[in-house]
């Protein structure tokens with residue numbers, strides 16, 4: 001993207017995030033990645049009268065290639081962590097999420113915005129106040145619920161016992177001390193009790209496997225008992241290829257906690273395209289997590305919600321055309337949100 005355009009969208013972002021005179025913004029990058037992001041955010045912070053600096057960490061070594069969450073590169077680097085705790089806002093261009101260091105920085109009152117997706121996607125899914133309000137409506141509903149049930153025409157029927165973990169919202173900017181968000185994003189989630197997820201999930205063609213960044217082609221049946229996956233197999237009549245890939249990947253971490261059930265919720269952004277992976281195959285898949293009416297469940301760590309599971313093996317799986325009930329009230333009806341305050345203005 002042209003650097004002037006990039007500067008402009010970062011200025012809009014930091015304005016949403018409440019950056020103002022007297023604040024200090026740190027931009028975090030790693031190795032040679034995303035130097036142009038740092039330039040744009042540093043420029044934008046200065047336009048708003050804030051102090052700014054760029055903290056560039058060394059490139060990761062011995063990377064396995066797998067998406068192992070929680071390794072921030074900040075571990076053991078006290079001076080770097082303290083520098084980030086001391087500022088008002090960190091723009092994280094490295095993906096710190098699930099790391100101990102991210103939580104420590106937030107606990108110090110520093111707000112964190114992650115920005116790692118391609119600039120063109122950042123521009124197209126620029127946050128809005130209206131979308132934030134719709135996401136917060138969803139979060140309020142979710143926070144009150146004691147159970148969540150997800151069903152699909154393909155045979156999914158799974159129940160999460162809620163009420164143990166907090167509800168989180170992501171709407172693409174953050175103006176609250178200590179709060180984290182990710183640009184772009186528009187979804188809500190919480191987690192089931194550690195032993196409180198039971199049932200079957202049947203992935204259908206077109207559902208999305210992140211971080212494979214692929215669309216499911218062959219049905220996958222996942223059996224869950226007491227919060228852990230007990231079985232992964234190809235659905236009736238399928239070659240079972242996607243089931244084998246999913247099972248092989250999780251197995252490679254050699255960690256029983258990799259079979260745990262993680263966060264669960266739904267997406268709200270009608271501008272986000274289900275077909276987005278065909279446009280940005282190298283991104284993190286935030287467009288897929290956000291597309292309107294998706295129901296997303298996840299596998300692996302729940303430490304982001306305050307839970308005990310900090311396995312590095314993590315899947316996010318947005319699904320199309322599913323239905324979601326909170327305490328038996330239909331909230332997502334085959335991919336359509338039922339509550340008018342969560343719908344875009346032209347769908348109310």
Ligand SMILES: [Fe+2]
Pocket residue numbers: 263298314315316
């Ligand atoms: Fe996730």
